[in-house]
Amino acid sequence: MALGAALTTAAFFCVSLVGALAKQGGTYTSTGVLLLFQNAIGLLFVVPVALRGGWVGVRTRRIGLHVLRAATGTACWYSLFFAITEIPLANATLLTYSAPLWMPLIAWAVTRQRVARPTWIGAGVGFVGVLLVLQPQSQSVGFGSLAALAGALFLATAMMSVRWLGATEPMIRVLFYYFLLSTVISIPIAVADWRPIPPQAWWWLAALGCAQLASQALIVLAYRYAPAEKVGPFIYSVIVFTALIDWVVWNHRPTLFACLGMVLVIGGGLVAVRARRSLGVRDRP
Template sequence: MTPDTNPIRTAIYLSLLMVLISSVSVATTRYASDYTSTAAIVTLQYLVCCVLCIPRTVRHGLAPLATQRLPLHLFRGVVGVLGFYLFYASVQHIALVDAMLLRQSAPLTLPLVMWAWNRERVPWRSLIPLVIGFMGIAVILRPSPEGLSWWHAAGVASAFTLSISMVATGELARTEPASRILFYYFFLSLVCVAPFSLGDFSGLPWQVWLAMLFIGVSMYFALGLYTRAYALAPAWAIAPVNYLAVVLTGVWGWLIWGQVPDTWTLLGSALVIGGGLFTIALGRRIDRSSG
């Protein structure tokens, strides 16, 4: 098999492109948040995604929209909106690298969510990277006698919501095609958040409109790249690439806003990424032994 036809290599390339788009989108969100509300950014994001996915979803009529799992679709939509709202709010108030790193800690929270969802047992070996990763989160949060940084805590909460969304998506994928899952996710999320953004779009400069449109388009194509990459290769092969988003986001924060990570952030980052990579490595070992 030549490198050009190697599915894992192709998946890594797609993941690299996704990471680049996602990191630029986060920086763009930070820019737009100086001019409008988080609700407005999230609303336009989902509106753009709806517009882009409708032609593909209904090109053969409305029959593909028929579903018997509307409550789970709605639950996933609500969780998705909450996750982006928390993430974008944290981006607005803390360093980009901190917000992205906390969001990327979702692999650490996923085993806990799976246990709470269906009481799936967490192997004892998986507890070791969880402890390492959560030590890193604690370092980044840096609780002090004055209290906890609530915007950092919002970043952690966004990781939990991302994990919940991932588990809900896995449940939906048992019976629903990907196009239907995406449509209901975009549409129901839009319905949930739009009422909170009324009046937040007036008087915005054209540059902000352009930025918010880019955020929506980038989310749509990033999800497409993500889906394609994970269809080509197992998670353990490409998931580590996602941590490059932390590095790239840190670069944008440094170049544009002068946000230089301190020693504690670097230490916490090392622990979180180390715990995440450890979790991925364990998943790879389990996949190989079960194969």
């Protein structure tokens, strides 16, 4: 359990780096280009390892779930990369990583199992935190915030698919299909959104791809050492890491409302996850 928690925390530290690197890299090139290189660099590292034992090692009977995970994961990252061009990095990350609050609804939609009342209470508390960050009463909710919320829905679905895949698929196969399919999906997006890449951007693109590869590998590895339900709450470490990076690097000090929102989103998510675990609710098809 301790190792799983440590790996999960390290994974989401890498995720916070992905957001920060994308924000900086976005000053040189387009969102579509960032998305393509994020996935293509990971694919370059994963392919030799995955094919070391031949095609048998990557043969799968769950291609549908792999496609679902890649499509929703790619959509999540595109939404987040767009959002950080419109709103502070910490706010965009908080809204996107409110994803666990949406997972009970997705689990119910897929399995039709009853969701416990404490789970809904926890999710409700978290959504109040989301409203505090959005502050719709004092300003209009812009495209950046809406993109981040859309990213949360995509991320929740991607996280559920990772759990389902983890039941039968080895780590390297999950990574292989994620980076392969995500790269294929990213190519037309990058072509439509192409912008010439200046020399100084290549360092940021390379670092972005390496951080993404590390985050994905660590997440899948963490689920090998501890159940997703137990290490799931550590996803919220990305909110803290990103808020600190946004404050130190871009001098975006979180407002009181943003801090309260973080507390409620994290607290509500922890209540929801704990309720699901104590009641033994399964979300695996």
